[in-house]
Amino acid sequence: MSGLRVLVGCKRVIDYAVKIRVRPDKMGVVTDGVKHSMNPFDEIAIEEAVRLKEKKLASEVIAVSCGPPQCQETLRTAMAMGADKSIHVEIDLATYEKMSPLHVAKLLSKIAQDNKVDLILLGKQAIDGDCNQTGQMTAALLDWPQATCASSIEKTNGDIKVVKEVDGGLETVKVKLPAVVTTDLRLNEPRYATLPNIMKAKKKPMEKKKPVDYGVDIDPRQKVVSVEDPPTREAGQKLDNVQDLVTKLKEQGLLTS
Amino acid sequence: MAACRRIFSVSSHILSKLRNQSINIPWQSRTMVTGSCIDPALGLTDEQKQIQQLAADFACNEMFPHMAEWDQKEIFPVDTMREAAKLGFGAVYCSEKYGGTGLTRLDASIIFEALSHGCCSTTAYISIHNMCAWMVDEFGTEELKQRWIPCLAAMDKFASYCLTEPGSGSDAASLVTSAKKDGSDYVLNGAKAFISGAGETDVYLVMCRTGGAGPKGISCVMVEKDTPGLSFGKKEKKVGWNSHPCRIVSFDDCRVPQSNLLGSEGQGFNIAMRGLNGGRVNVASCSLGAAQASIEQARDHLKVRKQFGSLLADFQYLQFRLAEMSTKVVTSRLLVRKAAQALQENSPDAVALCSMAKLFVTEECFQVCNDAMQMFGGYGYLKDYPVQQYVRDTRVHCILEGTNEMMRMLVSRDVLKER
Numbered sequence: 001m002s003g004l005r006v007l008v009g010c011k012r013v014i015d016y017a018v019k020i021r022v023r024p025d026k027m028g029v030v031t032d033g034v035k036h037s038m039n040p041f042d043e044i045a046i047e048e049a050v051r052l053k054e055k056k057l058a059s060e061v062i063a064v065s066c067g068p069p070q071c072q073e074t075l076r077t078a079m080a081m082g083a084d085k086s087i088h089v090e091i092d093l094a095t096y097e098k099m100s101p102l103h104v105a106k107l108l109s110k111i112a113q114d115n116k117v118d119l120i121l122l123g124k125q126a127i128d129g130d131c132n133q134t135g136q137m138t139a140a141l142l143d144w145p146q147a148t149c150a151s152s153i154e155k156t157n158g159d160i161k162v163v164k165e166v167d168g169g170l171e172t173v174k175v176k177l178p179a180v181v182t183t184d185l186r187l188n189e190p191r192y193a194t195l196p197n198i199m200k201a202k203k204k205p206m207e208k209k210k211p212v213d214y215g216v217d218i219d220p221r222q223k224v225v226s227v228e229d230p231p232t233r234e235a236g237q238k239l240d241n242v243q244d245l246v247t248k249l250k251e252q253g254l255l256t257s
Numbered sequence: 258m259a260a261c262r263r264i265f266s267v268s269s270h271i272l273s274k275l276r277n278q279s280i281n282i283p284w285q286s287r288t289m290v291t292g293s294c295i296d297p298a299l300g301l302t303d304e305q306k307q308i309q310q311l312a313a314d315f316a317c318n319e320m321f322p323h324m325a326e327w328d329q330k331e332i333f334p335v336d337t338m339r340e341a342a343k344l345g346f347g348a349v350y351c352s353e354k355y356g357g358t359g360l361t362r363l364d365a366s367i368i369f370e371a372l373s374h375g376c377c378s379t380t381a382y383i384s385i386h387n388m389c390a391w392m393v394d395e396f397g398t399e400e401l402k403q404r405w406i407p408c409l410a411a412m413d414k415f416a417s418y419c420l421t422e423p424g425s426g427s428d429a430a431s432l433v434t435s436a437k438k439d440g441s442d443y444v445l446n447g448a449k450a451f452i453s454g455a456g457e458t459d460v461y462l463v464m465c466r467t468g469g470a471g472p473k474g475i476s477c478v479m480v481e482k483d484t485p486g487l488s489f490g491k492k493e494k495k496v497g498w499n500s501h502p503c504r505i506v507s508f509d510d511c512r513v514p515q516s517n518l519l520g521s522e523g524q525g526f527n528i529a530m531r532g533l534n535g536g537r538v539n540v541a542s543c544s545l546g547a548a549q550a551s552i553e554q555a556r557d558h559l560k561v562r563k564q565f566g567s568l569l570a571d572f573q574y575l576q577f578r579l580a581e582m583s584t585k586v587v588t589s590r591l592l593v594r595k596a597a598q599a600l601q602e603n604s605p606d607a608v609a610l611c612s613m614a615k616l617f618v619t620e621e622c623f624q625v626c627n628d629a630m631q632m633f634g635g636y637g638y639l640k641d642y643p644v645q646q647y648v649r650d651t652r653v654h655c656i657l658e659g660t661n662e663m664m665r666m667l668v669s670r671d672v673l674k675e676r
Contacts, residue, residue, distance in 0.1 A: 198311065
């Protein structure tokens with residue numbers, strides 16, 4: 001039985017450790033000169049795909065990223081971790097900043113069809129938008145089953161068994177392939193790329209595409225009105241007993257008597 | 258790369274704080290200097306940035322949390338170094354033919370600079386190991402290379418460099434450890450001093466006298482541990498560099514096969530000096546990394562600590578001090594990378610440049626670490642804070658791999674030469 005063809009989405013986001021600053025024009029956050037890296041959930045997705053390849057369950061791992069030229073750094077990281085090839089869908093910065101998960105989902109579903117992909121692995125959400133939508137939308141567009149927030153993936157004869165992390169605990173689902181799976185934090189611990197792999201990644205193919213190549217319209221459907229800092233935290237009040245608490249809550253109109 | 262690892266270690270750090278476990282290492286903040294004038298990634302190619310990021314992530318996740326413990330308990334972190342070797346850090350500039358990573362001297366400098374943030378002392382030993390691996394790769398017979406490069410690259414075996422003796426430090430060419438031919442062996446007699454790794458490493462590259470007096474009578478011979486006649490003195494107690502042992506190595510009728518000779522007889526001094534050129538770039542890179550880490554930590558402290566109603570970062574004196582420190586770090590970086598490049602290209606000025614880089618960078622970067630410690634006030638003197646370890650570890654860089662006085666000699670010799 002030939003192995004699965006796996007597509008992995010990799011988003012270039014502001015590094016998690018950076019102190020985010022709102023732009024003076026209040027239309028976004030400062031990204032110029034700010035440290036960026038691969039979305040941590042996407043690193044987990046790449047790691048899982050590479051492990052599937054090592055177990056001989058996957059035959060090819062394709063990394064994809066949509067955005068400005070700097071996305072190529074993220075793709076090179078993905079290839080250094082073990083992806084076989086990558087696709088860069090080039091989108092200029094201004095348009096990229098106005099993109100939303102539906103646009104990405106449309107692109108990913110076309111790419112998956114073009115490349116005859118069996119499994120799409122995505123991070124459950126990106127740490128900048130925190131939307132947690134792209135995986136689900138991609139599955140809907142393709143009419144494929146989805147398993148989100150995966151904490152373990154097991155291949156069993158044409159299906160996959162996925163343990164999902166849900167609010168109530170862990171839910172195990174059996175999913176027919178082709179499918180979309182989104183990764184959660186505890187799925188695996190991503191490897192370091194090795195120096196030899198970093199050097200080999202230079203020789204791996206990187207396809208350059210544009211949204212028009214896939215016939216996807218990425219005109220913005222939403223308009224950002226403003227971006228602001230969260231309100232500065234105000235001092236709280238220490239109360240002596242429960243009676244005081246109830247009185248205060250009533251005063252603020254937070255309790256219906 | 259490995260942003261996830263950091264998130265994992267961040268959450269486990271929080272968990273252990275919650276469980277009230279006392280951790281001596283202060284909160285490991287990931288300082289952001291990206292885009293500033295002291296960003297170590299400035300001027301690097303994309304591939305070099307990837308390499309640097311890998312080393313920085315490894316240092317942050319695998320080394321920094323243990324740096325204080327390795328120093329205080331004098332632990333030789335074999336497992337961590339082997340993890341580093343798996344990534345290709347064991348034989349960075351040895352050729353790929355027998356298992357080296359095949360990168361350039363500049364790549365090595367970038368790597369050691371980044372790793373030093375995690376632990377300057379351990380990185381310095383890793384660079385010594387790399388230097389020895391290169392000497393085998395460059396001067397060894399095919400048999401020796403096949404035998405040693407793979408296990409040195411993987412750090413299955415560790416190496417030590419033995420030149421200094423109790424009676425010959427700067428005057429290295431006056432060494433007296435002898436190697437007399439007997440049948441198909443050399444019989445070594447003598448002692449080496451201040452040998453890093455001695456007693457725990459597996460192979461010793463020994464500069465010994467096979468011929469007459471002076472540099473031309475010196476050869477380089479590989480001696481394996483457990484060879485009869487090889488013994489070690491007590492483990493020295495040092496001010497810094499505590500994550501690897503330092504001992505006297507004694508040879509008493511120590512017999513090694515003549516096939517363990519690197520290069521040819523009489524070439525040993527040349528081999529030692531050529532190894533040291535790279536070693537000097539490496540040790541300067543370690544100083545640079547420690548200085549960069551110190552300046553980043555001091556910067557964070559200035560933005561948090563208040564006295565006299567203001568943040569320390571608002572006092573002009575400290576701002577100016579920080580600017581001076583930053584300038585020292587950036588000039589050091591330029592010089593070290595230029596020297597690495599010159600060495601890679603075998604330029605005629607390579608030896609002088611490497612000496613200049615070692616001289617300038619080790620001095621300046623020690624000062625930067627020291628200044629950073631001053632900025633921390635009393636806290637800087639506590640072993641809970643890493644900055645004192647960077648100070649102690651970088652102090653010795655001004656002394657070994659050729660004292661800075663010897664570096665001055667090499668540079669002046671180059672300048673005064675009749676051309």
